[in-house]
Amino acid sequence: MCAGISTSTRSSSIRIPDFSVTSDPKARLAEAYRQALAKEAPDHPELEVVFEKPRQPEHGDFACSIALQLAKRLKRNPRQLAEALTSKALAAFADFDKFFAGYEIAGPGFINFRLRPEVKLAAIRSALAAGADWGRATKDRPISVQVEFVSANPTGPLHVGHGRQAAIGDALAAMLEARGDKVTREFYYNDAGAQIHNLALSVQARARGLKPGDAGWPADGYAGEYIEEIARQYRGSLEDLEAIRRFAVDYLREEQDIDLREFGVKFDVYYLESSLYTDGKVDEVVKALIASGKTYEKDGALWLRSTEYGDDKDRVIRKSDGAYTYFVPDVAYHLTKWRRGFAKVINVQGTDHMGTKARVRAGLQALNVGVPPGYPDYVMHSMVRVMRGGEEVKISKRAGSYVTLRDLLDWAGRDAVRFFLLSRRADADFVFDIDLARAQTEENPVYYVQYAHARVCSVFGQWTGNPAALSSADLSRLTNEKEFALAQRIGEFPDLVAEAARELSPHSITFYLRSLAAEFHSYYNAERILVDDEALRMARLALCAAVRQTLASGLSLIGVSAPEKM
RNA sequence: GCGCCCGUAGCUCAGCGGAUCAGAGUAUUGGCCUCCGAAGCCAAGGGUCGUGGGUUCGAAUCCCGCCGGGCGCGCCA
Numbered sequence: 017m018c019a020g021i022s023t024s025t026r027s028s029s030i031r032i033p034d035f036s037v038t039s040d041p042k043a044r045l046a047e048a049y050r051q052a053l054a055k056e057a058p059d060h061p062e063l064e065v066v067f068e069k070p071r072q073p074e075h076g077d078f079a080c081s082i083a084l085q086l087a088k089r090l091k092r093n094p095r096q097l098a099e100a101l102t103s104k105a106l107a108a109f110a111d112f113d114k115f116f117a118g119y120e121i122a123g124p125g126f127i128n129f130r131l132r133p134e135v136k137l138a139a140i141r142s143a144l145a146a147g148a149d150w151g152r153a154t155k156d157r158p159i160s161v162q163v164e165f166v167s168a169n170p171t172g173p174l175h176v177g178h179g180r181q182a183a184i185g186d187a188l189a190a191m192l193e194a195r196g197d198k199v200t201r202e203f204y205y206n207d208a209g210a211q212i213h214n215l216a217l218s219v220q221a222r223a224r225g226l227k228p229g230d231a232g233w234p235a236d237g238y239a240g241e242y243i244e245e246i247a248r249q250y251r252g253s254l255e256d257l258e259a260i261r262r263f264a265v266d267y268l269r270e271e272q273d274i275d276l277r278e279f280g281v282k283f284d285v286y287y288l289e290s291s292l293y294t295d296g297k298v299d300e301v302v303k304a305l306i307a308s309g310k311t312y313e314k315d316g317a318l319w320l321r322s323t324e325y326g327d328d329k330d331r332v333i334r335k336s337d338g339a340y341t342y343f344v345p346d347v348a349y350h351l352t353k354w355r356r357g358f359a360k361v362i363n364v365q366g367t368d369h370m371g372t373k374a375r376v377r378a379g380l381q382a383l384n385v386g387v388p389p390g391y392p393d394y395v396m397h398s399m400v401r402v403m404r405g406g407e408e409v410k411i412s413k414r415a416g417s418y419v420t421l422r423d424l425l426d427w428a429g430r431d432a433v434r435f436f437l438l439s440r441r442a443d444a445d446f447v448f449d450i451d452l453a454r455a456q457t458e459e460n461p462v463y464y465v466q467y468a469h470a471r472v473c474s475v476f477g478q479w480t481g482n483p484a485a486l487s488s489a490d491l492s493r494l495t496n497e498k499e500f501a502l503a504q505r506i507g508e509f510p511d512l513v514a515e516a517a518r519e520l521s522p523h524s525i526t527f528y529l530r531s532l533a534a535e536f537h538s539y540y541n542a543e544r545i546l547v548d549d550e551a552l553r554m555a556r557l558a559l560c561a562a563v564r565q566t567l568a569s570g571l572s573l574i575g576v577s578a579p580e581k582m
Numbered sequence: 583g584c585g586c587c588c589g590u591a592g593c594u595c596a597g598c599g600g601a602u603c604a605g606a607g608u609a610u611u612g613g614c615c616u617c618c619g620a621a622g623c624c625a626a627g628g629g630u631c632g633u634g635g636g637u638u639c640g641a642a643u644c645c646c647g648c649c650g651g652g653c654g655c656g657c658c659a
Contacts, residue, residue, distance in 0.1 A: 064599085075602045084601065088639085124639085126602060169659075209659055236658090289659095317657050328585065328655075335657040342659045370586060370654045398587075398652065440595065443587060445652065447594065452608085460621075461607070467621050475618050527596065530606080541614090541623040582621070 041115040052104035076128030083125040094125030136500050137491040139507030143562035151513045151569045155196035163189040165364035167204040170268040171215045176400040179421040182281045183437035185364040187522035190573045195517045202285040216261035222247035240416035292345045301348040325378035347379030361392035397442040404450040428453035431576045435462040439526045468533035472564040473580040489554035498539040529570045
């Protein structure tokens, strides 16, 4: 929210203009127009006043099309309405001139506003004052949010899809934290059930000298090379399947942890599916579902009428052989999330788990314990294809049937992999070009952003002044358009983070960083920073310091390093 | 067959609560280092936004059909 309060004391020096304005002029403007609209058109409360930054700079800094929307409903001339709304709105906006250089009614009825340059430049002070907290916000009443991601079965190495999830989930968590919520990162292990049984059988078979395809090899056995490694290192009895299972699961969990550490992802909670059985939570859910009256017996199995809660078909709870389906622990697990007090839960999953969304929500609704209908949220991401040398890579030796996260890290490194995996919308198909990610000298977007940061650092490395003095630099010495644009871009950062967090779209951070880096590179080539004129030099250094802070803060949100040298 | 998602420049992709939306990067071509890092900058060419309708003064954006692609649709997890 717009705090609207400037806590900084007015400087006594008359040489320094007032840059301490922290009110959000856009919010003020929108509010003024909302009130004007309420007077002009009380019958149309559905109309929303939105100010946006026009694509083309000549259309000003903020633009609004409310007059056009209203004209349609009132069947009146949009330009006249724009004038009428504006005169009402500005009459109520006493210090308009303090923020804005002017406005115009353009085209069919757009209202365009131009900020005063010093308002744009004020972002520089804000960024410097905030330091590492730039872009962050605090909430009076933070909510408890859980982001569940990766959640790979301990049946093999992590694949590229898990990598995408790790990048997305960790960035989402960081963004939500930055906006003031309390975030828990959680990993759920499906360490019970048939797949784990297959894993144990596969390791046992390998240990007995069998290979995939041999007579006696388990029907759904795992063929990857890692099975052989596990079998080689297992020292216990080959008859003790339970011991083999435990060994294999521990081995693979450890291996996954190593990859995640290298990727820079840490989890607060690891939740084991098996604990849901040992704690009795699975039984509890079954009883609760039966008590709900929404179950029925058919063909020897127990079913839930999940279609009554938006699922596309009813689900089996207990199979005719007496065992529960995976549906039950899934619901039990999500019930624990609700009971653990997570007001908001975001599950990051691949689109191959599309079906679980309706199922889990339906199961929670059937329990009738007050869980909201849209709980939990899902961010579904599509699959990753890997290209190398102009060809698609489909398998790795180690995993057998898929490319691993480790392959990606070995080929391109953490920063490039993170940045790349976040440079697409989650639900967009994604082709990971290894050759591009490896390119250290050319067209690599990661280096483009990191280079901007290193460049700023390099400038500061050649300057011997006192950094503390930057905060009192005379910003009115900044007078060219590139400087205004850069400052304005910096000023957008907090809103951008808030918006990306709300929309659950970490990719917009990477796009923002590219724009910011581009504007800085352009500025750097056009103007010299370390000029002889000391006041101008200080002002430009202050701008550079704000750029550096914004790049560092943005990169940190997506888990990419901000190097001082490259 | 049903459900969800996706078709935007040669390639990889933004934009998609309509308007001021035809964009970025890359590739191609041509310029810029005696000067803070050329991993950079400046400029040019390149697309009837899959397709056909509809709503609208106005559609890449909303609605419907079709074509093409992905993922689901198990008493597997």
